[in-house]
Amino acid sequence: MKHEMTYRVPYADTDQMGVVYYANYLEYFERSRTEMLRAAGLPYSELEKMGVFLPVSEACCRYHDSAHYDDLLTFRSFVQDMRGVRLTIASEVWRDDRLLVSGHVVLACVNSDRKVVRLPALLVEQCRKFQEVDHA
Amino acid sequence: MKHEMTYRVPYADTDQMGVVYYANYLEYFERSRTEMLRAAGLPYSELEKMGVFLPVSEACCRYHDSAHYDDLLTFRSFVQDMRGVRLTIASEVWRDDRLLVSGHVVLACVNSDRKVVRLPALLVEQCRKFQEVDHA
Amino acid sequence: MKHEMTYRVPYADTDQMGVVYYANYLEYFERSRTEMLRAAGLPYSELEKMGVFLPVSEACCRYHDSAHYDDLLTFRSFVQDMRGVRLTIASEVWRDDRLLVSGHVVLACVNSDRKVVRLPALLVEQCRKFQEVDHA
Amino acid sequence: MKHEMTYRVPYADTDQMGVVYYANYLEYFERSRTEMLRAAGLPYSELEKMGVFLPVSEACCRYHDSAHYDDLLTFRSFVQDMRGVRLTIASEVWRDDRLLVSGHVVLACVNSDRKVVRLPALLVEQCRKFQEVDHA
Numbered sequence: 001m002k003h004e005m006t007y008r009v010p011y012a013d014t015d016q017m018g019v020v021y022y023a024n025y026l027e028y029f030e031r032s033r034t035e036m037l038r039a040a041g042l043p044y045s046e047l048e049k050m051g052v053f054l055p056v057s058e059a060c061c062r063y064h065d066s067a068h069y070d071d072l073l074t075f076r077s078f079v080q081d082m083r084g085v086r087l088t089i090a091s092e093v094w095r096d097d098r099l100l101v102s103g104h105v106v107l108a109c110v111n112s113d114r115k116v117v118r119l120p121a122l123l124v125e126q127c128r129k130f131q132e133v134d135h136a
Numbered sequence: 137m138k139h140e141m142t143y144r145v146p147y148a149d150t151d152q153m154g155v156v157y158y159a160n161y162l163e164y165f166e167r168s169r170t171e172m173l174r175a176a177g178l179p180y181s182e183l184e185k186m187g188v189f190l191p192v193s194e195a196c197c198r199y200h201d202s203a204h205y206d207d208l209l210t211f212r213s214f215v216q217d218m219r220g221v222r223l224t225i226a227s228e229v230w231r232d233d234r235l236l237v238s239g240h241v242v243l244a245c246v247n248s249d250r251k252v253v254r255l256p257a258l259l260v261e262q263c264r265k266f267q268e269v270d271h272a
Numbered sequence: 273m274k275h276e277m278t279y280r281v282p283y284a285d286t287d288q289m290g291v292v293y294y295a296n297y298l299e300y301f302e303r304s305r306t307e308m309l310r311a312a313g314l315p316y317s318e319l320e321k322m323g324v325f326l327p328v329s330e331a332c333c334r335y336h337d338s339a340h341y342d343d344l345l346t347f348r349s350f351v352q353d354m355r356g357v358r359l360t361i362a363s364e365v366w367r368d369d370r371l372l373v374s375g376h377v378v379l380a381c382v383n384s385d386r387k388v389v390r391l392p393a394l395l396v397e398q399c400r401k402f403q404e405v406d407h408a
Numbered sequence: 409m410k411h412e413m414t415y416r417v418p419y420a421d422t423d424q425m426g427v428v429y430y431a432n433y434l435e436y437f438e439r440s441r442t443e444m445l446r447a448a449g450l451p452y453s454e455l456e457k458m459g460v461f462l463p464v465s466e467a468c469c470r471y472h473d474s475a476h477y478d479d480l481l482t483f484r485s486f487v488q489d490m491r492g493v494r495l496t497i498a499s500e501v502w503r504d505d506r507l508l509v510s511g512h513v514v515l516a517c518v519n520s521d522r523k524v525v526r527l528p529a530l531l532v533e534q535c536r537k538f539q540e541v542d543h544a
Contacts, residue, residue: 026431
């Protein structure tokens with residue numbers, strides 16, 4: 001299952017080409033996976049309180065088409081892979097039935113001493129409902 | 137004396153009107169007053185290590201003209217007022233001899249317990265060289 | 273009447289003091305007044321198609337308290353003044369019953385030649401429902 | 409040859425983990441490749457005036473270590489590949505002799521009608537001095 005949320009593009013996100021500036025999609029991916037984790041019952045803010053941090057170790061975006069000011073976008077996220085110390089979350093940005101941007105981030109699991117640790121069993125279990133094979 | 141530095145406008149800072157988005161000027165003001173403090177011999181990163189924090193309690197901008205992509209801007213900052221627990225720094229954004237944006241921020245001095253405290257005497261003394269009456 | 277919307281703070285908006293970075297509130301004000309205009313029946317994207325642009329000529333923020341990561345904020349906006357060529361919109365950022373940031377922007381009305389023009393009668397009329405005396 | 413420039417990290421770029429937020433590196437890559445193009449004698453702003461646009465079609469970052477507030481970073485960029493309609497530019501972010509982030513963007517060459525076109529011969533020729541095999 002993919003998690004889904006909507007987002008309205010503000011002027012702030014556009015650039016002089018009249019489209020959403022490319023770096024903003026990494027912010028969109030953050031919003032999208034944060035709401036996915038919340039829907040999985042594990043808000044990232046709670047994870048941090050438990051001493052679990054998920055810094056990004058890799059991020060990739062493929063830009064297929066442009067988003068514009070005031071577009072009502074749909075963000076979709078799902079778990080592509082989780083094993084050992086890493087969680088890979090894929091995200092997509094859609095306008096209606098058109099895929100604008102797709103990509104993924106690899107998150108490394110670290111504790112409050114910034115030491116890399118295995119993904120907590122609870123996190124793996126709760127995220128399973130959003131696990132998918134990527135067909136993008 | 138006003139502190140002066142230059143800054144090149146990236147695509148990231150523009151919006152679809154083809155000009156620098158209005159919120160970015162508060163980032164410009166931050167860059168400008170940070171370099172002013174460094175030139176005064178008190179880098180803000182050092183102040184924080186001494187347990188002195190300067191959160192913004194008020195910020196105002198007046199937009200006279202637009203900055204564009206790839207403009208080489210000049211940022212000018214100076215101390216407008218410092219007394220008690222507050223430091224007011226005025227900043228200006230120029231392109232050549234044209235004033236694009238002017239404004240100020242009021243900084244409150246707090247310690248590491250987030251308690252409001254008087255400006256350290258050293259800070260007041262070092263900042264004096266950048267103190268000016270605002271003629272803008 | 274004040275227009276009201278909610279907003280969830282992403283990691284992207286925070287800084288190393290653990291609070292929302294001060295410039296982001298001007299983005300929040302944009303989101304807030306954009307939804308107010310939409311609720312008034314005049315989406316800003318439609319205004320631009322009609323050749324009406326509202327660049328910001330002045331912006332001010334007063335920071336009373338901090339917003340944090342994952343806070344569910346409430347943005348409130350209302351029309352403080354509209355006459356001649358200017359529209360002043362006040363905005364507030366709340367967390368529950370606590371006012372965090374308040375401020376306003378002055379918008380100048382320009383046509384597609386960037387010439388300053390009177391506010392369209394339709395805009396003034398539609399915005400009246402969100403007109404208020406500021407008690408902040 | 410790699411192009412090199414320096415950049416000072418502002419508060420604006422940090423997040424509550426006390427490090428530079430991951431999306432900002434795509435802005436750093438933009439600053440870095442813009443200055444590389446300028447050093448190659450072809451400022452991107454000039455390319456746009458010639459009707460040549462280089463929207464990003466793919467972007468990837470690998471995060472090896474964190475950058476912090478007030479760090480004086482070094483950005484390095486070089487051309488990894490250019491053929492047909494695509495230009496691949498690799499960028500790196502260093503603090504002293506430590507590689508913090510590496511990645512690349514693939515730029516598609518389009519004309520003012522947003523039609524994909526071959527890279528102008530002049531662009532290919534001028535960029536050759538910054539062409540390298542990636543050893544990262």
